Amino acid sequence: MLDNLMLLFVWAPVMNVQMILEGVFIGAVFALGAYGLALVWGVMNVKNLAQGDFIIMGGYLAFSMHQMGIHPLLALPIVIAFMFMYGWVVYLAIIKRVIDQDMFVSLLATFGLSLLMQQVLNLIYGPEVQIIDSHLPVYDAFDGFVTIPAVKLVSLGLAAGLALVVVIFMKTSRTGQAIRATAQDPRAARVLGIDTNRIYAFTFALNAAICGAAGVLVSVIWVIQPFYGIVYSVRSFAIVTAAGLGNLPAVIGTGFGLGLIEQYTGIILGAEYQVAAAVVMLLTVLIWRQIQMRRNRQVVR
């Protein structure tokens, strides 16, 4: 561990550049997934544990199209459209019925969905780890100390563009306004003539589409496997809970932050601690907030 720290900060500080870049590339995917979760959680109070499986499903759709000869970056709009429809169907079949229930119910129902999706993907594609080779060049910097694959740059740009489109859509369009109105007060929104049921369906479908897009990016810059979904779900939850619901800039920021934290834990403590990093971050934030709140709390002892 000390050796790793020395390597990073004394012997080859230029490695930090590589770490930060990797963290940012991966953080972009985390941020997209967490943004979708924050949207669904905030608007309809549904905690979607199948978030990571939507991401992996998007990745596999791109993988299928890659096998048919379509470049993954061209497949992106098709995947988005398909996942949007899929999200709508899931809403009608499952989410619609748990939306006004106890909060825990949505957690479990979507867990069942997650189990179902990962197993069906496993039956179709098999448990092997898959990757899409995008045939884009790899750039070197700092005498070969830092390598930047072009595909990661492209995907970072796409993620940023996508996030921007969603934010502008939410701010300016009529549907975006309706979504925000429903999130504030569904009853008042209904009184004012907004079809909240439709808005819920649209929000959930939008979330699925965002996840699908994130999945395409994962499949080109990283690897996909049917059972990796749960890790993305846990990360999305950690990010949204740590950043605070309804604070979208913080959600995006925490997404990038988690990317960096995971990279640094991976290199300093070892790769086996990388998965635990998100969970430890979540627990730290939850405990820290409680210590902060403690002085306001008066209890019977």
Added chain:
Amino acid sequence: MSSNTLLLYIGIVVSAVAGPLIFPEYTQQMAVLWVMILMASTWDTLGGQMGYNSLGNITFFGAGMYISAIIQIAMFYDVAEYTASFGAIKPEFTDEQYFTGLALGIVGGGIGALILSLFFSLFMFGLRGPYFAIGTLGLAVAAGQLTGTIDYIGGGAGISMPFFPGDIEVRSVFFYGLCFVLAALAHILLRWLYSTQFGLAINAIRDDEDKAEAMGIPTLVYKQVGWGSAALFMGMIGAVFGNMVGFIEPVEVAFPAPTFGIFMVAMALLGGKGTLWGPVLGAFLFHVIKEATWTYLLGWQWVALGLILIINIVYFQQGIMGWLQTRYPEKFGITVDTSDRDDADAKAGA
């Protein structure tokens, strides 16, 4: 205790004893059934009766398993040396060594898990609703990951447990008996707890925690007792399960948050949460369905489980016991107060 309940208990004990005698080849599956009944029942203390949906009770299962493994080995050997050989060197334990180690391991696993739950309760019970569920899920996942990094207890490669001295048939019946006794003890303890003021207090916490606190109920203590009793039994059954399986490993066996950690919740919901018998019934049905799909739908078993979970939660939420209670309230000694309704009718008429 009414005569019907007494008959039910006699029937359960008789079938529990007769089970391994009639179907000796299914002894291990039946032992797992008792494990699942214990898991679902103890989950229900918090999840059903107290309204704190924990997704991390499996942490105590794994903790008990590892604590007992350490006790069993450390009493007679050096643990680091034992685990470093990855089961290649199997030191012979004498009968006496094995059974004292096992007994102390089970007790130690239970007490260790209890202490762990008291420690966690210091910060976990500040969380409510979905945050408690997510926080405890985080605990379980982190526990599995972090256990895998400690080389002293075998890391990700796991520990192979000491051999049971005796025949394979004797071994499976022995562990079956242990599982049954622990499940029965847990059931008796919970039955007694729910009939005391403790049961009323935790129901009050479920219905409205702030009001319960305002009425002078020391909520934190009650929550600690509830979680602690669940942890004690989860730790003990974890110790037994580790020895029954013979090989323990952090992610799949000791801290299986995505499988057993969720199954226990699904079982309690299937049977009807917040009732004494619901989790037992749910665990029985769930286990039968699970084993049947494993046997006849190989490859599709997980898909079937996911579907069951979705249908159960989306369309059949109150569970079997909940449905029976609303359908036949008089059988459960529940009197439905219709006086409000009559008043309303009278007012509407006037």
